[in-house]
Amino acid sequence: MKPPIICLLGLCAALFVTPIHAQDKKEKEKLPYRFGKVTPEDFKPKVYAIDSAADAVILADVGNTEYNGNSGLLEVMFKRYTRVHILHKAGYDAANFSIYLNKGYSNSTDDRVSDLKAVTYNLENGQVTETKLDSKSVFINKLSEDLFEEKFTLPNVKEGSIIEVTYSTHSFSESNLPGWIFQGEYPRIWTEYNVSIPEWFNFVFLRQGYYSVNESHSDRRQNFNFRYEPDGASGRTETVNMEAKVTDWRFISHNMPALRVEHYTTTLRNHVQSIEFQLGSITTPDGVTKNRMGSWSKLRERLMESEYFGATIDKNNGFLADVVNSVTAGASNNEEKARRLYTYVQKNFTCTDNERLTMDATSVKTVFNNKKGNSAELNLLLVAMLRRAGLESWPIILSTRDHGITLALYPILRRFNYTITYLQDGDNEYVMDASKPLLGFNHLPLECYNGHARLLTPDVPPVYFVADSIKEQSVTSVMAVLDKSGDISGSYQQLPGYYSSYSIREAVKTKGKEEFFKNAGKAFASDAAISETNMENLDSLDIPLTESFEFKLQGGDEDHIYLAPLWGEVQKENPFAAAERRYPVEIPYLINEIYTLNLQLPDNYEIEELPKPALVKLNDADGIFQYLVQGSGSSLQLRCVIRLNRANFKPEEYNDLREFYNYIVKKEAEQIVLKKKA
Template sequence: MIKRNILLLGSLLFLTHVSMAQKKSKLKFGKISESDFNQKIYPVDSSAAAVIIADIGSTVFEGNRKGTFSLIFKRFQRAHILNKNGFNVANIEIPLFHQDNLEEQLLDLNAVTYNLVNGKVEKTKLDTKAEVFQDVIDKNLLVKKFTFPNIKPGSIIEFEYEVHSDYIFNLQPWIFQGEFPRLWSEYNVAMPEFYSYVTLKQGYQDYFIQEHTTRNELFRMSDSKVSFQTSKNEFYADVTDYKWVMKDVPSLRTESYTTTIHNYISKIEFQLQSINHPFEYQNVMNTWAKVSKDLLDEEDFGAPIQRENGWLKDEVNEAVKGATTKLQKAKNIYNWVRDHFVCTNHNKKYLDNTLRNVLKNKNGSEAEINMLLIAMLRVADIQADPVMLSTRSHGFVHPLYPLLNRYNYVICLAKIDDTGYYLDASEPVLGFGKLQIDCYNGQARVINVSATPVELLPSTISNSSNTLVFIFNTDDGKTIGSMTKKSGYFTSIDDRIEIKKNGESNFIKKQKNAIQSDFIITKFDVDSINNYESSINEKMEFEVKNNGEDMIYLNPMLMDRMGENPFKSAKRLYPVELPYIFDETYTLQMDIPKGYEVEELPKQAVVKLGNDQDAVFEYRISSDNSTISFRTRLQIIKTLFPPEEYANLREFFNFVVKKQGEQIVLKKKTRP
């Protein structure tokens, strides 16, 4: 059995043979009958909006006219749309690698929608000339897109296509799992003895079939590169046929506290390790040292910052004016770039524009803005290097292999007096040395001569908030109070973005509306909005309504209550990923309103999760004849909870929600 690891690394040359009878899907493109529409519910998921009946792919190596091999990838998929929530299964994307004006070729695309109308099967074909579109993602990736025509609840859709590729290193991956359940997902690779690939398996699903057999095959290829004459070559070579099948694969839906579902779907990928032609062995596995050197030489990445860039001296001198230390100079340059440039794209690792144009236009992608920052820091004689990472929403990087397609973001690392500062000048509300949450996604790589690996882990950052509330009686019979709240830094980032977008008055209005209706807010201030180095502070003054009721019901948490459990599902198939360490403290000190006494207080509680106290919730409350003291604290030290710990985590949050919803009961005193 395959171990339930997120990632399993192994060589195709050493895959264990599984003794199992061959099993195949009997479906064929275009063979649809009325009975295929009968099934309305599938046992794999009775609530599914669509089901992929079969998804079958294969890759073979064929000799070509260039004296080498080409990859021929074929795919067939059939799906059943059960209701309108399943329409997304009809949106298809086909990625194609391209380089130096050459690209993989999409051939023989066919796509058909079938509907049962008055007991007869009607089909609508995709117009592959008019209804297939293309998006260029970056310099090495483009995507062909189409949507099936005439889809409706009950439709059956299927497509087939081929991709012909001369890029041997780009052996097609296979995704076994996704938004909709799959009854049968199969991938076959026929690999000649000349190539060795490392396989990268991801996900929690076991294979239904995993096997390989070896046979002998005749290959034909020709080569006319050397002369006007074409040389032809025929030879036999050993070929290993690999088969991977998953059956009844459940859908994987995005749930709360997930970086991206793509980190956990079951899939298999390949990395070319070596080429073993007769009398020649070539290790083609890239190293980070080589990749980093190549990146530093490329005009669309590192070459612009390797130059002296004396044309930036005026801007640097303007930015550092008045600064006397390197640290202050770095802060000034960072603030100058952050405050003068607008980011137009937050998911680019390569440069589309020159740094001169970025400076002129005062805008650019996050990579362009941060590369300009690096160039300016270097002009100021401050050590600075680009750091390439993958954001949380983009997915994990591979810890061993330099797979650049898994990276999508560039920041700056400045070194001053042996201290490193991570900087992102593309974010308008970030302080010096601060990064947005999305950057904390594990391993990143400094692109320098050493290709230094660094860790940006969620477990190294904390979001700590502290709320303090006082309620007291006045001599004129009123009950008034005040609240001060210091938000966590990452909460403050979100608040600042909201304030910039909607205005401070709307932000204050929203905060006021979150307070219990029995409180009349007389003053509300927000400070440190533009002090990006620190957290936002909120201050409020209020009066408590008292209509003379016999009973007063008061939740001691005037704000910041957890209204509902973020973990809805009864079980979870992949980890819970918290963005940071939580530490939230709320304290209330109040006078009991005149003429009232305590009828009931919530019970005190301390709940701990895990042997190592991965999370702790404290709820402490007490009273004397005139006052009530209340303090609650929620700490979550651990940021990654595997699926087997989900049930306990969910129950922990159930308790927190229930406890934070409890009320103090005050009763009017009876007259003597």
């Protein structure tokens, strides 16, 4: 059995990698704001043309990065200035700031913050008042061994406040060139980034987004005085005092709209207007060029030799022999061995932390003895056990949907955040995630279907987990009888898709069957009384389950009965409500929803009005909506199908998709009218 792995050499992504290119020189625009220069006139705007509904507007956000070569070490200096007009209480979050700092190889090389100033301005009785940030209100949080967060909130923020923040950071990691985000939760009137790069550094510019950002650059000469390690010097450093070419880059945009989360979005990280810098190579002052980007082979070597990843898979794992032999005893083939070992890890170990790329422990033995571990630890333990059973298993690294895409062209490890298990058995391939106790064998969580990933075999091939490979089919059947008094009773059965079944299994595990069916009854109809609840294949994790129940709806002895016939399955709202969308629609799977109703009528009621049948296609082959209803004498039948044959839609296709669902919502809201016979 083969998993949904699709190996491709080229895949278009939302992130665009473009070469550096020259721009015509233009007169430099000057920022119309200066720190501390706030006047009563600045408070007059109550709404802004860029977004009349905005709760806050970023008037200016400007960053500057340059290399300082006169401090003994080559230092990356970053300075930021921000001015924000907060219009409503819902915009108070714009007054929260976080600065992220990396730990260096010594205390003197830790990232640090300097010249932090933050002020809130309010207009009181026609006068501008200032409230400055107290240094005691700045807090430092340790996020990991190597990453810290310095955070603060501006004081005395009110509706109408203007806030200003400026600070500098200092880093001694020459490859850690800060990127810039031009877009975010609030609209930006002026957003600008300036970066100066000495000729020794060759950076790849990673640009992404859907709006225009003007860029220009010019060259100049600058003197540097710093220490470095010459090629082959084995720890010996030299001090150089030299002049070098520096390229000054400027990126600027005006009236950048806010970026808001819409339905069916993996993560805004994939779509926000931004630029990143990845160091490709460095040429030292003595003329030696060193590749810093590396290769996929080098990245694999680094991971497989790490004690927090691959080094522990085969090292000192003889202790696994007894348990592996016991679990696989009597297995008729390799697939059965793998299934047993997968289930063993899944059922006997607790996942303590999801979405992890590497281990916290330094050996799988520690994980095995503790009977718990993060997601990477459990999957690497499974790799070790499969290998101990004589099977060919390797890790796969990927990025989950909420973490952002990875780039097949560039081996950038920080873009990955998850590790799963891969097994090769002849021509058959299997993928597993043992950290999910309710996930079937050779299935992956939906969040893994995020495009490019890497299989860590010696040749490190790309593999692709794509949403278009998942067909999520749901079949719902309702058999009902209307009695002479207007009451309706019947049976409901649904065979949901695999991932809907997974969600149901999680809900049942968390709250129990009784609570699940209580909620299912409310979803079916607010006044439904349900009984005879049943769930089949709940523990058969490799296949979808089936849920069913009997129901009764109280009616009334009315001359007319108005039925909304898609009980529990009606599309009440269009998930694509926004009038415009500038980034793709990213549905996690292909959709095929089938609903059938068979309603028996008593001899004192007849059909007065039925909705008209409909068949609507989305772009000929991308989707279909079918609505068929017919009635004759004592019965009526309805069949409704919604099918999407693609999971991803481009921004220019959004309006067609939106109108497609607008039609579905309107059609499914139509009612069947029954009339009591005279």
